[in-house]
Amino acid sequence: MDHELNEVLDAVGPRLRALRRHRGITLADLATTTGVSESTLSRLESGQRRATLELLLPLARTYNVPLDDLVGAPRTGDPRIHLTPIRRFGMTFVPLSRRPGGVQAFKMIIPAQPEPRAPALKTHDGFEWLYVLNGRLRLVLGERDLTLPAGEAAEFDTSVPHWLGSADGGVVELLILFDPQGMRTHIHADPHRPPPPAGGTAHS
Structure with missing residues (x-):
């Protein structure tokens, strides 16, 4: 060794x-x-x-x-990304980028929801960008309640109260970009700890 x-x-x-x-x-x-x-x-x-x-x-x-x-040994000629899913707050985040710092890309999977869930709007610093790959996404943003089918995209300031969920109870798959503040909130937050007094936690 x-x-x-x-x-x-x-x-x-x-x-x-x-x-x-x-x-x-x-x-x-x-x-x-x-x-x-x-x-x-x-x-x-x-x-x-x-x-x-x-x-x-x-x-x-x-x-x-x-x-x-x-x-480590350089991965010369190997274009594969070794993915390790991260599960937080009942959702799955699959990292698609590996560079440290800056905006990070994830595939986000919202599981099927047999029973409709009441939106629990959250806020935190930063911006988010998303693109729906499959399913129908419900995006509640402030006073707006939007449904995004596959192929639609959105970007928004996360200081505005927001929530992501399934619009029809089915599985939703999307690509999502987090800036550093958003990634800390969604990926690194401890779901067993109470939210901080200022700023939000990840989507419920």
Whole structure:
């Protein structure tokens, strides 16, 4: 196991150097962006300095790549996205993007609802963008009550009270884009904790 770990760590430096050169970034520019000294970055790329999470996180943010891509074997020629569904508040979110920060894309699945559910409108900071793939989506936005069939899209400010559900009780599948505030609310919120006094939680 130690031998395998050493092999992984030994490959980090050359991978970082290749990535930086491919992006056309100098060590000086990288030091300014990440806050890591130029000498430390140079030693990291040459293998004289072992990679640590403290060093790799700012590099992953600067290069806008997942941390796994800096330490794992590159997935050359493999276009597949390895999806791990996230279940929150009775709904399923399938991540479709892997880059850290910024807007994130998910496939959202609202399960069948045999009994009609009364909308419980929520608010939170941010924006949401959605596109209905299958089924009929009910979108309550402020005083508006809308039905979106497959093929329709919507975008809205989530500071406006809103709720998503099934318009006819059937399964609804949609593509949805969350900005960082929305993703924290929907994907990272703990459904067992009470909502904060200001701002909302995920859709019920």
